[in-house]
Amino acid sequence: MSHVMNTYARQPVAFVRGQGVWLWDEDGRKYLDALAGIAVNTLGHNHPRLVRALSEQIGRVIHTSNLFRQPLQEAAADRIAEMTGLDEVFFCNSGLEANEAAIKIARKYGHDRGVSEPAIIVMEKAFHGRSLATLSASGSRKVQAGFEPLVQGFVRVPLNDLEAVRQIAAHNKNVVAVFIEPIQGEGGINVARLEYLRGLKEICDRHEWLFMSDEVQCGLGRTGKWFVYQHAGFLPDVLPLAKGLGSGVPVGACVVGGRARGVFKPGNHGSTFGGNPLAMTAVITTIDTVKEESLLTNAVRVGDAIRDGLAAGLQGLPGVVEVRGMGLMLGVELDRPCGEIVQRAMEAELIVNVTADNVIRLLPPLVISETEGREVVERLARVVKSFLASSTAQPQATAAR
Ligand code: PLP
DSSP states (O other), X not given: OOOSOSOSOOOSOOEEEEEBTEEXXXXXXXXXXXXXXXXXXXXXBSOHHHHHXXXXXXXHOSOOOTTSOOHHHHHHHHHHHHHHSOOEEEXXXXXXXXXXXXXXXXXXXXXXXXXXXXXXXXXXXXXXXXXXXXXXXXXXXXXXXXXXXXXXXXXXXXXXXXXXXXXXXXXXXXXXXXXXXXXXXXXXXXXXXXXXXXXXXXXXXXXXOEEEEOOTTTOTXXXXXXXXXXXXXXXXXXXXXXXXXXXXXXXEEEEEOGGGTTOSOTTSOOOSSTTOHHHHHHHHHHHHHHHHTTHHHHHHHHXXXXXXXXXXXXXXXXXXXXXXXXXXXXXXXXXXXXXHHHHHHHHTTEEOEEEXXXXXXXXXXXXXXXHHHHHHHXXXXXXXXXXXXXXXXXXXXXXXX
């Protein structure tokens, strides 16, 4: 019996080596990785520049703590400020920690303005993490069940529904922030419309609320710009990041600007590991390499090719509801639960994931080439066709999500 706690239903495959978008298992079988460790391996596997930078840094110093100046943290924060357009960066180790910091900033912002019970507007089907505050902010009963009492102070609305937000603005004077995943990853690749994001930002400005954009999964270049809010053409006040920020080295960041600038003072927040020299080397190398290898342009080019290829390859197939997403964050919604696709794809030596029961999720590394993108399309189209041919429709799957 394994002593690893049983919190994941794992595939019985162990990867022992990687190169670019390819992974090899213990038996030497080679897989095409269209998941990147759930949007983490921005530079793919074994990127020579990242390996060299990390190896050199390990040989110098790994960790010193935040009790001392950290020049690499300063260098990483400069880069993040430049690419986000924001001002201050708090470094942590994961997405939930970045979001936990965001929630604390919103509450502190409220208290500073005399709101003693600050509330945050959150979205149905959102996923923000598994700590008590972030699971309470998430819009999934599955994530919350068994962990009540939930943290108070969240008001939930449907995504893409501005009227619902206006109603709350009219009646709830405790609201201090809106917290949104502009493309919901775990919720099924649900994309916030850009005009909706702009409308939401306008409401935030009118009421002096914080606009908090959880780009832990959709950010860091995956959509063809560094961040989704940049497609909409404005700046958020709070931007939690993690996943792709360190290309596989655990690191998170809560970035702030606008109305959230200066809210945290010394002693308000902290992290022992946050921003250590090893993680900062990963951040700096990831950002510099994305720029130098023009991976934003690549994300659009290959992402569009995959989306168009899947749309054409699956067109008219009964059971396929929609192919959607932006850049290299794509979903294929079927009209039935399709968890089985993961196993079938593994048999076709393709790594994908299924989320929200009936959405196949693709999050390949940003280094994926067009040829490799075509290979993803061919393998996945074959798997989806054979799955649909051997299963029956359950149209309630979409409604039940
Ligand atoms: N926010 C979003 C949008 C996520 O997709 C995730 C993880 O999937 C998280 C937060 C939580 O990140 P972590 O698992 O690093 O705590």
